[in-house]
Amino acid sequence: MQQPAVADNLQPAQIPAGDNVLEVRNLRKHFPIVRGFFRRTVGHVKAVDDINFHVARGETLALVGESGCGKTTTGRCVMRAIEPTGGQVLFRKGDGEEVAITQLDRVTLRSVQRHMGMIFQDPFSSLNPRLTVLEIIGEPFVTRKLIKSRRELEDRVARLLQSVRLDPSYMRRYPHAFSGGQRQRIAIARALALDPDFVVADEPVSALDVSVQAQILSLLRELQADLNLTYLFITHNLSVVEYISDRVAVMYVGQIVELGETAAIFRRPRHPYAEALLSAVPMIETDGSGRRRERIILEGDVADPSNVPAGCTFHPRCPYVQEICRTDAPDLLNLAAPNEHPHYVRCHFADELDLQGVTK
Amino acid sequence: MTEQPALLRVKNLATQFFSQEGVLDAVDGVSFEVRRGEALGIAGESGCGKSVTAQSILRIVPKHGRIVDGEILWQPNPLQPDSAPIDLVKLNDRGQEIRRIRGAEIAMVFQEPMSAFSMVYTIGNQIAEVIRLHQRCSEQEARERTIEILRRVGMPRPEQTIDAYPFALSGGMRQRAMIAMALSCHPALLIADEPTTAVDVTIQAQVLELMKDLQREMGMALIVITHDLAVISELCNRVMIMYLGKDVESAPAKELFTNPRHPYTVGLLRSVPELGEGRTQEIAPIAGTVPNPYQRPAGCSFHPRCPECIPGLCDVQYPPQVEVSKGHRVRCHLYTEE
Numbered sequence: 001m002q003q004p005a006v007a008d009n010l011q012p013a014q015i016p017a018g019d020n021v022l023e024v025r026n027l028r029k030h031f032p033i034v035r036g037f038f039r040r041t042v043g044h045v046k047a048v049d050d051i052n053f054h055v056a057r058g059e060t061l062a063l064v065g066e067s068g069c070g071k072t073t074t075g076r077c078v079m080r081a082i083e084p085t086g087g088q089v090l091f092r093k094g095d096g097e098e099v100a101i102t103q104l105d106r107v108t109l110r111s112v113q114r115h116m117g118m119i120f121q122d123p124f125s126s127l128n129p130r131l132t133v134l135e136i137i138g139e140p141f142v143t144r145k146l147i148k149s150r151r152e153l154e155d156r157v158a159r160l161l162q163s164v165r166l167d168p169s170y171m172r173r174y175p176h177a178f179s180g181g182q183r184q185r186i187a188i189a190r191a192l193a194l195d196p197d198f199v200v201a202d203e204p205v206s207a208l209d210v211s212v213q214a215q216i217l218s219l220l221r222e223l224q225a226d227l228n229l230t231y232l233f234i235t236h237n238l239s240v241v242e243y244i245s246d247r248v249a250v251m252y253v254g255q256i257v258e259l260g261e262t263a264a265i266f267r268r269p270r271h272p273y274a275e276a277l278l279s280a281v282p283m284i285e286t287d288g289s290g291r292r293r294e295r296i297i298l299e300g301d302v303a304d305p306s307n308v309p310a311g312c313t314f315h316p317r318c319p320y321v322q323e324i325c326r327t328d329a330p331d332l333l334n335l336a337a338p339n340e341h342p343h344y345v346r347c348h349f350a351d352e353l354d355l356q357g358v359t360k
Numbered sequence: 361m362t363e364q365p366a367l368l369r370v371k372n373l374a375t376q377f378f379s380q381e382g383v384l385d386a387v388d389g390v391s392f393e394v395r396r397g398e399a400l401g402i403a404g405e406s407g408c409g410k411s412v413t414a415q416s417i418l419r420i421v422p423k424h425g426r427i428v429d430g431e432i433l434w435q436p437n438p439l440q441p442d443s444a445p446i447d448l449v450k451l452n453d454r455g456q457e458i459r460r461i462r463g464a465e466i467a468m469v470f471q472e473p474m475s476a477f478s479m480v481y482t483i484g485n486q487i488a489e490v491i492r493l494h495q496r497c498s499e500q501e502a503r504e505r506t507i508e509i510l511r512r513v514g515m516p517r518p519e520q521t522i523d524a525y526p527f528a529l530s531g532g533m534r535q536r537a538m539i540a541m542a543l544s545c546h547p548a549l550l551i552a553d554e555p556t557t558a559v560d561v562t563i564q565a566q567v568l569e570l571m572k573d574l575q576r577e578m579g580m581a582l583i584v585i586t587h588d589l590a591v592i593s594e595l596c597n598r599v600m601i602m603y604l605g606k607d608v609e610s611a612p613a614k615e616l617f618t619n620p621r622h623p624y625t626v627g628l629l630r631s632v633p634e635l636g637e638g639r640t641q642e643i644a645p646i647a648g649t650v651p652n653p654y655q656r657p658a659g660c661s662f663h664p665r666c667p668e669c670i671p672g673l674c675d676v677q678y679p680p681q682v683e684v685s686k687g688h689r690v691r692c693h694l695y696t697e698e
Binding site for chain 2: 066067179180181182209210211212213214215217218236238239240242243244245246262263266276277278279280281282283284285295296297298300301302358359
């Protein structure tokens with residue numbers, strides 16, 4: 001599968017008609033910073049700045065990065081839950097029809113959105129405490145007038161609850177009666193209610209207890225296999241990325257700095273930021289296995305997206321920084337050989353650096 | 361490390377909360393020791409009582425909570441045999457003596473640096489206040505010491521940041537300032553409650569490295585409270601695993617991670633995907649969820665979720681603590697009959 005690397009050589013002809021559920025081209029979201037009485041715009045937060053990627057049917061693409069890197073904004077822009085500033089999002093429905101989400105009017109957009117689901121981080125704030133589980137999960141059917149009778153609605157909700165391994169007899173309860181893990185299952189059932197092809201999962205396990213995280217992760221994997229779902233999985237947790245995703249896009253200050261097969265990046269990252277992220281994760285040391293590697297401690301903090309450093313955005317923290325990095329912004333280039341899976345990296349020295357991964 | 365005398369000995373600590381829903385055993389008969397220069401990790405899921413344990417030591421248990429049983433023996437100068445240990449449980453929680461210990465001898469780093477600092481004073485002001493409260497010195501001197509300690513925790517440009525307000529600092533900087541405040545009086549014991557949970561991975565690495573260095577250098581003891589076993593593995597010599605207020609397993613860190621005994625510990629270790637293990641790795645979630653603490657299961661409180669549960673025993677009788685090997689104690693019926 002090919003994917004446009006650099007914005008300049010992006011031509012529709014280059015994109016093969018593979019079965020991509022989602023194609024994102026030059027997506028941009030700039031939030032204005034307003035000041036003063038007249039609410040003058042004094043600058044922009046470049047939350048998402050020119051990103052390109054695709055998600056193939058049935059796969060999981062993880063977006064990973066630290067807070068403020070734009071991963072959540074990206075997730076919301078592709079569903080048009082917030083309006084992107086620029087760029088194009090193409091969505092291919094299960095029947096093969098392709099729609100440009102970014103160009104739709106409200107009515108058509110709503111009909112396309114039924115093919116997409118969304119799971120949020122905090123199941124305590126994403127479920128309305130005044131509605132029963134039946135009302136929460138059944139709401140999409142009711143607001144879209146898809147179901148005639150109450151009996152039918154209850155049947156559908158019962159089946160959805162079963163699919164997320166919850167007892168259907170719970171459907172008359174309110175969210176407060178459930179634990180965090182159970183609530184997240186309800187949120188997943190709601191996301192799956194309209195039988196979507198594509199689900200955006202925004203940190204779905206970060207707010208849960210350790211022992212429950214594993215339950216939700218394996219449920220998501222089972223559902224993907226059963227229903228042929230495609231996930232855009234947003235997280236900051238690299239162990240979760242490795243467990244759940246086929247490919248991963250590493251983001252830093254609104255840009256993708258590395259994109260490729262998860263296994264390849266974890267074995268040998270090509271961007272210094274990806275390397276540092278991987279090495280920063282604390283690991284359980286079981287003695288003598290020699291897994292402990294040299295840890296790279298990055299200096300300073302994540303750059304401010306409203307005041308992006310010149311040149312490569314990562315240069316103030318990069319341990320391998322050179323003169324050129326301070327002035328010239330690198331492009332996202334494919335480094336893989338023609339017969340391999342594409343591996344995009346945004347670094348001037350990606351070819352020269354020999355970076356350390358975590359898997360052998 | 362050779363056998364150092366114990367700095368802190370907690371014996372059979374029990375802290376309860378009294379509310380309309382009933383009595384909640386937040387901490388239920390927990391015992392442990394911390395030696396000079398040692399780092400103890402307390403791990404468990406939400407509601408297991410790990411934070412309340414820390415609050416009990418400092419006697420800052422929230423309203424409606426009370427220590428109902430046990431001893432917390434504090435001996436800041438264990439090398440002088442004639443100095444008797446102080447039982448912190450017996451102190452008045454608003455009295456002179458506990459106030460002298462808090463901050464000066466036992467300090468604490470909180471999870472959320474934003475809510476732990478007052479937002480209307482500069483960080484320098486707040487750190488200097490701690491120093492002036494515990495040590496007799498002039499304002500000028502306190503300021504100099506504050507700059508010194510800020511420099512020590514790796515704060516960039518400490519001469520300027522000392523006059524910054526907490527909101528002006530980034531998450532990592534705030535966490536450093538928090539640590540600086542805790543260290544300002546050279547405590548013998550530092551309690552860190554989820555020190556890296558609220559910060560990003562790369563900042564977490566910075567903070568962990570800093571805490572390791574500081575502990576080595578200043579020779580202080582450390583209690584790290586976290587749900588992340590990997591953080592404990594990086595920092596601690598000993599680990600105690602808690603579940604619903606009980607200390608289900610405690611052992612030297614290496615021993616616990618290579619040879620976990622309690623089914624809950626085994627489950628915890630297996631339920632997190634591990635970095636570097638690839639997509640094919642098996643994760644085995646623990647069935648069910650942590651029960652409502654007001655409705656604690658009879659017998660061993662873990663039995664409804666336990667894969668090794670022995671019916672007729674585990675659901676009836678609470679298992680006693682068994683020492684399976686030197687320093688490795690576990691509360692589980694699997695090891696009671698040898």
